[in-house]
Amino acid sequence: MTVGSRGDVAPYAGLADGLVGAGHDVTVVTHARFEPLLSGSAVRFHPIPIDPHAELHGARGQSLHRSRTGPGKLARVLAMARSLAGEMADDLLRAAQASDILLLAGSVAPLGCAIAEGLGLPSIGLNLQPLHPTGAFVPPMAGVGSWGAPANRAAGHGVHLALAHVYAPAAQHVRQRLGSSSHGPWAQHRERERAHWPVLHGYSPLVVPRPGDWRPGLDVTGYWWPRVPDPQLPGALRDFIADGPAPVFIGLGSATVPDPARVSDEIVRALRAAGLRGVLQEGWAGLRATDDDMITIGDVPHSVLFPHLAAVVHHAGAGTTGAGLRAGIPAVPLPIQFDAGFWADRLVRLDVAPRAVPLRRLTADGLAAALKEATSDPGHRRRARALADRLATEDGVTPVLEAINRAVEQGR
Numbered sequence: 001m002t003v004g005s006r007g008d009v010a011p012y013a014g015l016a017d018g019l020v021g022a023g024h025d026v027t028v029v030t031h032a033r034f035e036p037l038l039s040g041s042a043v044r045f046h047p048i049p050i051d052p053h054a055e056l057h058g059a060r061g062q063s064l065h066r067s068r069t070g071p072g073k074l075a076r077v078l079a080m081a082r083s084l085a086g087e088m089a090d091d092l093l094r095a096a097q098a099s100d101i102l103l104l105a106g107s108v109a110p111l112g113c114a115i116a117e118g119l120g121l122p123s124i125g126l127n128l129q130p131l132h133p134t135g136a137f138v139p140p141m142a143g144v145g146s147w148g149a150p151a152n153r154a155a156g157h158g159v160h161l162a163l164a165h166v167y168a169p170a171a172q173h174v175r176q177r178l179g180s181s182s183h184g185p186w187a188q189h190r191e192r193e194r195a196h197w198p199v200l201h202g203y204s205p206l207v208v209p210r211p212g213d214w215r216p217g218l219d220v221t222g223y224w225w226p227r228v229p230d231p232q233l234p235g236a237l238r239d240f241i242a243d244g245p246a247p248v249f250i251g252l253g254s255a256t257v258p259d260p261a262r263v264s265d266e267i268v269r270a271l272r273a274a275g276l277r278g279v280l281q282e283g284w285a286g287l288r289a290t291d292d293d294m295i296t297i298g299d300v301p302h303s304v305l306f307p308h309l310a311a312v313v314h315h316a317g318a319g320t321t322g323a324g325l326r327a328g329i330p331a332v333p334l335p336i337q338f339d340a341g342f343w344a345d346r347l348v349r350l351d352v353a354p355r356a357v358p359l360r361r362l363t364a365d366g367l368a369a370a371l372k373e374a375t376s377d378p379g380h381r382r383r384a385r386a387l388a389d390r391l392a393t394e395d396g397v398t399p400v401l402e403a404i405n406r407a408v409e410q411g412r
Contacts, residue, residue: 001029001092001112002105005052005254005284006037007319010226011128011202012105013037017227018397024404029095039229046095048088052254085111085170093174096121101408103400106131106199110164113188113197114171118178122407125199126400128318129339132199132218133157134211140342153213164189198403203322204391207346219403222394223322228301237279237305240295244277246310247295248371251281252359255315255336260286263362267313268294270367276310276375303327311374313367316340316356321347328388330380332370334359352384 002012009030016026020042028038032047089111096102096115104112106127116123129140133156135149142155164186196217202224210220241247250267257263268289271278277293288296306312306327314320316333321343324331331353333344347353354373357366374380
């Protein structure tokens, strides 16, 4: 079960495919618009009624742009999620009633746990970010760096409390329907923590090492790579790549911007100032540019496209960050919101990106300077290639299979 944007779904589609390959019957429960991610696979699909694209482009979604700070934007998106949570509770419950175990993304865990407890089913958390409190760093959704160990941990508990608050009414509705315990969401969370509820994290420990102060049951598995239904580049894109030096990818994923034309213009001017060709992914931001040295594309699997590029410029979402590292190419992160600052900081710390260029401060000159450094310093590519070679040896699916076996055995 997962909710959110494409980046909140694609890794789980890949994981589900791996679990099916190991003999399990798997259903992905998420927004209907993402069903094509499972095209051609044996994974089942159960849609829920909310369209995240429509929500982000509606009045509530556009209000996110009025927040200049990360915490302010997080507060707005949590309020939006709380208003939508009740709309999907019944669909999640129907999917769960046909299941033996629930695998829950962090974005839906409080509601999914209420369903699992009410139905007497085992459950496992599957996170794409390090959401549990730690003294090692600020929670990715709240900021970057460290405020000191006590403040970092306090902020981590605050993020958990905020997420529990989002789902509190919907979780209470589920408990009433199932006749289960009426304990509040925070009390339920504490019970799971005391019981060492298993939570697996789908990113590499080479990128974010497991914090030493995490409790038992919190493990980092390695990435869950998205499925690739069609491993071929579109013909026009293939021809463009072959027609000159390796281009640079620019994409903002599922993020939206208030003025797509201005952002597109700054990006094109930066690429030309750096002497680089560009592949702009339209995405939900609506980026566009077409000329002899630019091409605009729709959805193309990153694992197919990125190995042909000189560098990637992206919004620093967890999935796109991992895809760039997997391809072994330098990056210039343009963090926009939520956990993007965290992943951008990781890229800089790994020395595969010269620096981050936050989108709210984007200028053609600033981006051009970062692009020149990323593509002209061979050290960035060398370090990215070395890290990619190590990532290729990791297996993120097997730890999930082992956790499923343990959870089912303990539930008997």
